[in-house]
Amino acid sequence: MLCDICKENEATVHFSQVVGEKVRKIDICEGCAKAKGLTDPGSVSMLGDMLGEFAGEQMPAEAENLRCPACGFTLANFKKTGRLGCGACYETFEGGLKSLLRAMHKGERHIGKVPAKAVAARDLTDQVKSLEEDLQRAISEERYEHAALIRDKIRAVETKMKAEAAK
């Protein structure tokens, strides 16, 4: 078996990982393993180091010209380093990252810890949503006075959200 990276030497380092139902397999030679830092546990995981290589295949061609509006990062940079430029890059390159994230992780959605600030923001969004439902019901039942009250409530929550976001 030839090395996945240099395609020249015999692959002697085999790496496989099962995530959910998918198996990722990488077979590489010792030289490439060293070059990729596989022999250095202090470095980030090999998967991370190899992302550059694999990212290219996963990304749709039209994404080539994308540039992150927030930080100016491009797909070419990602291919080179396997690292993104800023938080907004996740949105910019969402299309291409999707399959990559699906391949490397257990799920596609975060279900862990939520920062307290984000909890507050989420609660406010939920509040607005439920108030909007109340509003629609009030209007359809022709309870216009009540509807006006609800509209005021929604405005108040939205003002709060804006204030939170500006913090």
Next chain:
Amino acid sequence: MTVPRRRRKGTIDVTDNPQQVVVMSSRVRLARNLQGAPFPGWAKKPDRQRALDTIMAAAVALPEMKGGLSQSMDNFTAMEKQLLVEKHLISREHAAKNVGSGVVINPAETVSLMINEEDHLRMQALLPGLCLREVWDTIDRVDSALEAQLDYAYSPKLGYLTACPTNVGTGIRASVMLHLPALVLAEQINQIIQAVNKLGLAVRGLYGEGTEASGNLFQVSNQTTLGEREMDLIERLHKVINQIIEHESNARQALLEKRPQMIYDQVGRAYGILTNACVQSSKEAMNLLSMLRLGVDLDLVRGLNHQQIDELFLTTQPAHLQKQAGQKLSAEQRDVLRASLLRDALKDVQRPKLLAPGFPPPEEAGDEGKTEIA
């Protein structure tokens, strides 16, 4: 070290608190970034400095960090950085950083924050023994306290946003350092590593020399960070660790029963060399200390405990030796100092027990137990 260790005298019972016998340390690290700021690898100098200043200010204000170390990386000498690497308080990558990166460490050296490593903030809690839940609680608390001061890059869908997509979501890496001499001696370690890899967990060496881990020390950690709750991941890792511990315990029993002369010989040789050698390389010392540690576990070596051996694993590392000498040392000088330090530390340790005289039992061919991990 604060972990209590029970030992029954005169037994070779390796199930005596096996978790603390096999597990050297537990660690959880979290990766976080500031909202609206480019990640360190892509940031220009002023951006990086601004992120450093912001995080440093929030970090030193934490009650946990009071009286600890907080420094910009350019204020350290190469040796001081190496010292922090050997203590596992910073990564090798971070040791290579200078202006624009920093570190904050609590006085007990159980919590450390790397600022502008690959991410704006990498924080870890590290404790001896098997205590994943405890280290998670510690770092979770630190994270929550920092989050009140800092605006993290966070998306409701993808969680904490990190420079490398492999860390996105929880940004967590939970890892456990294991001492697995019997699985190595019984040549079962590769099966174990493969089984663990199949579960989506990574196995690495202490300082990594290819597949061969020095000192029979192996670090097991998670690979995935998105789509799993932190506590679920920690419980999953915990379960696998317990299974590995069981395999190691079984391998020790099997070796004692089937190949006692080999075990006694390994421990005896380790003792002999460590207490007499005048030149000792780092790698050889690690491997011999590993055998001595096994000897202590099996009660073949008396007058020495884990804590002392684990301390020697650390104090015989290159930067620690140079710190003790108070000067830079060549590799040859270090090997001499290492040997003398080891002879000195072990001078009161009794000679290991020897196998009763007589012919050894014939070695049984065939396999030595199963190594499956469900």
